Amino acid sequence: MDSLRKKEKKIPTTTPNMDTDQSCTNPCCFFCTMKEPDSSLRSAGIAKIFKEMPLRDDHEHVLVLSGLWNIAMTQPDDPVFPSLGIFNCMASLICKGINNRDWLVRHQNIYIPYYAAHIIGSYTMNKVEFAEKAVESGVIPPLMELLRGKMSWVEQRVAVRALGHLASYDRTFEAVAVYEEEVVKLAMQLASTCLDVVYVNFVGVKDTMKRSKYHSDLLTRGVGGLEMENRKAEEWASQLQCWSLYLLNCFACKERSLNLICRPDFLIDLCQMWGGLVNHSSPAGIGLIRILCYSKTGRKNIAKSVEVIENLCNLSRSSDDWQYMGVDCLLLLLKDPDTRYKIIETATLFLIDLVELGSLIDRSNLGEAITRALLLDHKQTKLKFKNKRFEKALDETWELKVERRKREKMLSEEKLEERRVLVGLIKQEAKHLFWLGEVEEAAIKYTEALEICPLKLKQERMVLYSNRAQCHLLLREPDAAIRDSTRALCLSNPANSHVKSLWRRSQAYDMKGLAKESLMDCIMFINGCIRSETTKRVKIPYYATRMISKHMDATWLFANARSKFPSSQVNKVQESCGDRKSTNTDDQQYEDMMRMIIEKKSLISSLSTIIEEPMIVKGDNRRELLEKARRGKKAVARSM
Template identity: 55%
Template sequence: MDHFSYRNTNKMVRTHVVVGSRPCCFSCAMEEKDPCVRKAWLELSLRDMHMIRDDTELALTLSFIWRYAMADPENPELPSLGVFECMTRLMKKGLEDVEWVMTGQNVYVPYYAAHIIGSYTMKKPDFATKAVESGVIAPLLELMRRKMSWVEQRVVVRALGHLASYETTFEAVAAYEDEVVRLAMEIAMTCVDVVYEEFVSVQEKEGRVRYHSDLLTRGLGGLEMEDRKAEEWASQLQCWSLHLLNCFAYKQKCISLICNKTFLKELSQMWGGLVNHTSPSGIGLIRILCYSKQGRRHVSGSREMILSLCNLSRSSDDWQYMGIDCLLLLLKDQATRYNVLEMSLFYLVDLVEVKALNVRKNLGDRITKVLLMHYCKTKKGCAYSHKAQKALKELWRNKVERRRRERKFMSKNQDFLRETSVVVYLIKQQANQLLHVGDIEGAIKCYTEAIGLCPLKLRRKRMNLYSERGECYLLLGDVDAAISDCTRALCLSEPVNSHGKSLWTRSRAYDIKGLSRESLMDCIMFVNGRCFRGNIPYYAAQMISKQMEATWLFEKARASKLGRMMLKEKFHLTGLSTITEEPEKKKEGLMMQRKNLDPLE
């Protein structure tokens, strides 16, 4: 029998503990009022927790510790008493003893152990240091290698991301940098397909791994709720993997490895979406890469990446400013400017009248300055194509020279704005009449004339003119011109991206171009900005429904699986075998074996 004595100023408390048992459950120890007794019981419980034989009690205790950690992640009590050493022992036991981890509810142990580590290290660097000194990295890496499943990978990547975020613990993670980066890239590229293939596409409740379902919904809800949570968790797994890569890219480590062509192509399409809207996802990592010369060189060589950045820069997405930042960084670098300018120029010129976006002041002037860099010295664009030269010349004339000219007129003629405003109004009325009788091209000419005359200072009038002309272009089927004009109108709105008519027109134009994500964000902004008194118009609801289906996180995986099934069926009908038959049969056998091993089934 082991026994420990603790003394305080008022009384002697003697606690007798038999190895392998505790005087009370962990939650009771947490409720103990006497600090000395509480500390003794908690320290002993954490030390001997891996020896608990009751798998249900162990799983419930870990669940309790995780909730406690999430409620107060900066509380030093459990970290000081050995919670990290305890979680390390439990993860190692789960990885080394297959029979034990597959007994009862022990299957939950590695998941909760990694989750507790991530929860305690998300805010406090000194907790992260304690975790590293306790040896958490080795078992976390084993789980990241998918020793168990994607469910454990999710919490492991989160924990490693926190450890890699601090100066004091980054090097401990970087000791395995090549493997960690490769694994994080692989997870980011494949996790959506894995979750869909192994969970979402399994439409029978009995076919899904039970503990996965229980973790997702805490045992409540049917397939629909499980699918919703699986989408959220898959998005988190991808975003946390990208955050881990961010930590290395920020330190300019493994840049050439991260900038793999295949990965960059996939990265440009990684979007946290509505299920994970607080994470910048792919664009966050792209911006970090653009801060380094090596990263800019690789990014500028990916056409898919540049096109994605251009589309983002002309959207109402929360991360629009990041897309603009990336393009400006690429344009400022002489080594990458000419690879990027020809494509980005025709997107960025639509943004030159924006005043502020996010916390960036005078953003339109910054964009103008970068686009006209070197051009303003020679007044020629010899290094550019004829189309680019023409666009730069027009930008110089309409933004720089026109501003100077208008300031000069206003200084001499106090009535300049009022007189010009009257002329613009009359031309606009003429355009409206032409539009009313169906002369759309005539209306466009009048709107163009009015825009040319309307002073830059009259931002609201210019906004309405661009919006009306954009609608006319859409009626004629000129989708690109419609998007351009609506973007210019939205840059002039106060606040930016708030003009309802322009948002709705651009949403429809993006829909025609097949840019579902951009169309969805514009439509959501349109609905949020209008007072519909809780009743969203049918046309807007229909658009949102259509684009949400198109941007569903698992849509690509679903289409890919459907294509494989159709191809397989085609080969079977023709009497031919396919190379996918054998792996499918093997996978089915493994799934059956796994199901039989799972005691919760």
């Protein structure tokens, strides 16, 4: 919003101290009213202020809004302000900011619509009673104006958050659904393009003088330089995307607007929306895909997309936090007769590696569920398809989970012990061949050992699979290495905890150019190394740090935007929008930028709660490790 920059002032960086300014003579002072000891007088005074605030032009409005925002964020369940008319006040202030540009550029009023929408979202995120009061107060029309982009992406972020909370309650859903088609289309557009918008409009603008100052101040609360601004912009862009998906989830859960949401190009976009390490509390795109898989319409459309199925398959064989969602989606598709035969050839080649998986998150015996889904009518299924790899995979599953299990039940303890000893001898022979450089022969020996190793000897079989994966790596066979390391990780306890297999699969994914999967395995590998250290001083393996550094740029939230919009193009957009003086400058700039992004994009072929502000979960070192990798990136680059 370049036309407003000359009149922007610095945002208040601290919450107002309500014990200061003893000489205040303003009878409508919010902070003085808050100090009133008589509760009835205080409530009456606050209600009066809320009613009069949109009618007055006061330079302290932004200070009051900043204080209300802090209270709403820390005490969202407190009924005092919602009962005194705060929602009417916030709705009126947003309308005033949208419709009265002269008022918006005075004092520090540019910040007010952002704070007002944020306050609405905070008070409606937990209490349906507050949500009903907000709807009755008329907050939805002004929030819709912000969602349409009447100001900027910063206000869209808090508007879509508030609308998502209102749509999540049955008692207020229909009030949002009045705008159903528009809401769904806008949320889809935001989810697909917001990263490009934030990059072009902010992160990709290297000249800080050309960045919107009020955006910079909101992001950092007036404290921090360029690096802090970019880091917060990354978090906010991820939240904007995730909250847009959350709003879509509200409609998908009720099987509303599924034909819109299931557009083939949008389903492909969803596969690239990763909650990941920036907003790790949200499943992002996979969360919405799973919701869609609960409906017949959703399954039908997802089964048609080769890209989506491939993404689900890769996710199911990863150490991503949302691995179980990938498995859930594939199982739902396999259990539906109308979609089973559209995906079974592809899915089987991936899911076969998970048939020995035990528990994952809160799901027990997940491998058994996968086995049942794969072997349902397996003889007829084999006749239906003439794919040799597929037939072999089904036969292997049947042999491992049915025939071999029956045979081993008949073995005595003495026979089982004999096999265990024989497996150990073959394993030693394989190791000897490996160190002699006879890698192919070593892989054959590991296969021989696996064929006779009893199923109940999970630890031994885990090591055999992992060692054979190492052979495949050296033979430059990444697919085979991924299969074997995945099988080893399924046998580990808990699942995905065998550090050598994690590292080997990370290398294999790297060979195939699957940066996200490689990065997640590498981080899990480092976590395992840290847990196994007995000394206080933990050393992160150099080769793992180098792998993380390699994939940081490829998995950066704005990596695609950066490739589509080089610095020269970002500068051109800024220059073309920078000198306009009309009252419609901001609307025009936003529309121009959105048009460019959508056109550029067209050339390139569980309703989960989202934490309101990003936080690191105790015991989860992934964010910390990524931070260390970022700090050490230059040093690593010099040494490579």
